[in-house]
Amino acid sequence: MGHTTRIIKIGGFGAVKPVMIGGTFPVLIQTMWKDRLSFSDITGSTGEETLSRIKALGDMGCGLLRFAVPDKESAEVLGTLASMTSMPLVADIHFDHTLALRCLDFPIAKIRINPGNIGSREKVKQVLAKAASQGVPIRIGVNGGSLPQDLRRALAEGRLDRAGALVEAAERELEFFREFDFQQVLVSMKASSVADTIKANRLLAERTDVPLHIGVTEAGPLIPGVVRNTLALHALLGEGIGDTIRVSLSDTMEKEVIAGKEILGNLGEDIGKKGARKGVTLVSCPRCGRNSFDTHDFTERWQNRLYAINQDLTIAVMGCAVNGPEEARHADLGITGLGDKVFLFRQGKMVRTIAADAADAAFGEELEGLYHGEGKGKK
Numbered sequence: 074m075g076h077t078t079r080i081i082k083i084g085g086f087g088a089v090k091p092v093m094i095g096g097t098f099p100v101l102i103q104t105m106w107k108d109r110l111s112f113s114d115i116t117g118s119t120g121e122e123t124l125s126r127i128k129a130l131g132d133m134g135c136g137l138l139r140f141a142v143p144d145k146e147s148a149e150v151l152g153t154l155a156s157m158t159s160m161p162l163v164a165d166i167h168f169d170h171t172l173a174l175r176c177l178d179f180p181i182a183k184i185r186i187n188p189g190n191i192g193s194r195e196k197v198k199q200v201l202a203k204a205a206s207q208g209v210p211i212r213i214g215v216n217g218g219s220l221p222q223d224l225r226r227a228l229a230e231g232r233l234d235r236a237g238a239l240v241e242a243a244e245r246e247l248e249f250f251r252e253f254d255f256q257q258v259l260v261s262m263k264a265s266s267v268a269d270t271i272k273a274n275r276l277l278a279e280r281t282d283v284p285l286h287i288g289v290t291e292a293g294p295l296i297p298g299v300v301r302n303t304l305a306l307h308a309l310l311g312e313g314i315g316d317t318i319r320v321s322l323s324d325t326m327e328k329e330v331i332a333g334k335e336i337l338g339n340l341g342e343d344i345g346k347k348g349a350r351k352g353v354t355l356v357s358c359p360r361c362g363r364n365s366f367d368t369h370d371f372t373e374r375w376q377n378r379l380y381a382i383n384q385d386l387t388i389a390v391m392g393c394a395v396n397g398p399e400e401a402r403h404a405d406l407g408i409t410g411l412g413d414k415v416f417l418f419r420q421g422k423m424v425r426t427i428a429a430d431a432a433d434a435a436f437g438e439e440l441e442g443l444y445h446g447e448g449k450g451k452k
Contacts, residue, residue, distance in 0.1 A: 077097075077282065077313075078096065078282050078284040078285070078316055079096070079282050080096040081095050081257055082210075083210055086208070088180075089155065089160075089180050090159045090161065092137060092161055092182075094284050094316045101137055101317040102135055102136055102319075102330055102334060102337070103135060103138065103139060103318070103333075104138060104319060104330050105138070105141070105326070106138065109143070109147065110154070112149075112150055114150070115153060115157065127158050127160050128160070129327075130326060130327065131159075131160050132381035132383075133327065133334070133380045134334045135330045137161050137182070138162055138163065139162075139163040139164075139185065140163065141165045142165060142172050142176060143167075147172075148172045148176050149175070151164055151181065152175070152178065152179030152181065155179050155181050155182070156179065156180055162182055163182060163212075164176040164183075164184050164185065166184060166191065167186075167187055168192075169191075170186075170191050170197065170199060173200045173203075174200060174203055177204060177207050177209060183209060183210050184200065184209060184210075184211045184212070186211060186212075186213070187214045188213060188249075189220055189221060198253060201250065201253050202253075204255070210258065210259060211255070211257065212259040212260070212261060212286060213243060213246045213258060214261050215239050215242045215243045215260070215263075216239075216264070217235055217239065221242060221245075224238045224241055224242055225238075234269075234272075235269045236272035236273040236276060237273075237276070239262040239269070242262075243260050243262055246260075259316070260286070261285065261286035261287065263287075263288060263290035264290065265289065265291040267289055270305045271308050274287055274315070275309070285315055285317075286315075286316070286318070287306065287309055287314070288302055288305070288306065288319040289305050289321065291321065293322075293323060295323075298320065298321065298323065299320065299322070299332050302320045302321070302332065306320075306336050307340065310336075318333050318336070318337075319333070330380070331376065331377075331380050334352060352383060352384070353380060353382050353385075353388055354385075354387045354388070355376060355380075356387060356388065356389040356390070356401055357372045357389070358392050360392050361392070361393075366391070366392050366408070366409060366429070366432075368390045371408070372390050382444060386405045387401075387403060387404045388406050388407070389406070389408070389409075390409075391407060391408070392409065393410060393411070401418075402420065403420070404421075405420070406419055406436075406440060406443050407419070408432065413429060414426055415427055415429050415431075417435060417439050419439075424439065425439065
């Protein structure tokens, strides 16, 4: 099965790098900034930290970064930030269409609006007119909390199920966009239910060539959120449905990106040309009473850097001799503990033996050498 969608260009003006969504382009991973922005977040040393974190998210595989814009200050701050980074930034607008209009004065790459709560059609039309003149795409975001009143009644009375109501709301908005001849549009229909998310996106994919942003919303903390999103995304992406994803978690942006990258990477050929970019496969043991090396702490420290490597590598973090080189013999680089020592190995062969407190430095050296096609090979 497959679902071929129209191609949408996002960004590509000023310093903002262009990204392509739809067609046979790879599925794009996005995340959303977790906190409200203020001008103090983009100035001085704090501003440098903000830009550094945005760059790190991009290196890890995030292609699009969304920010909530709840008020005028947020719009000004985001607009200023958009001119400071090459990452395409998305303004997420609810309730006040004038915030979308103000964001469009800046190099914002995409606007997300929820027509169910943005106001009258005339207000939406103003946003469409300005976005069209600037060449900025719009994502129609539909969710159960902002359905039109008649669809809420139909849902309450059992005349529509939630998936059907989401699709009906999306189709109404798409019809309005067609009337205005606005083609640069994407749609998301998100529910906290896996089944509703799958059903709604399957239904709409049968009826339109508009690119779809998919994911389970309000999916919960790390473990439940990853499980629910994996189930929904595996089903949809395996059928060729979905052009961009967000793994929504009550956790960090970095973990959302890592989860998305793992889902795409492990789907592999199931999604054909829409597969993920190259990257690291991180293998780590769960730890037990035999451990002489804290795999949990080490993995937590290193995972963001490892997932930023754009090269096919298998990295193993093992806790003892049982799970050490033999269990992970295939790893391009591995680390394991034995007594008060730590061993580094490549393809099952020991290359270094160091004290535990030197593990991070030695691992970093070996990783750097491996990444550049070398290897220190010290003992």
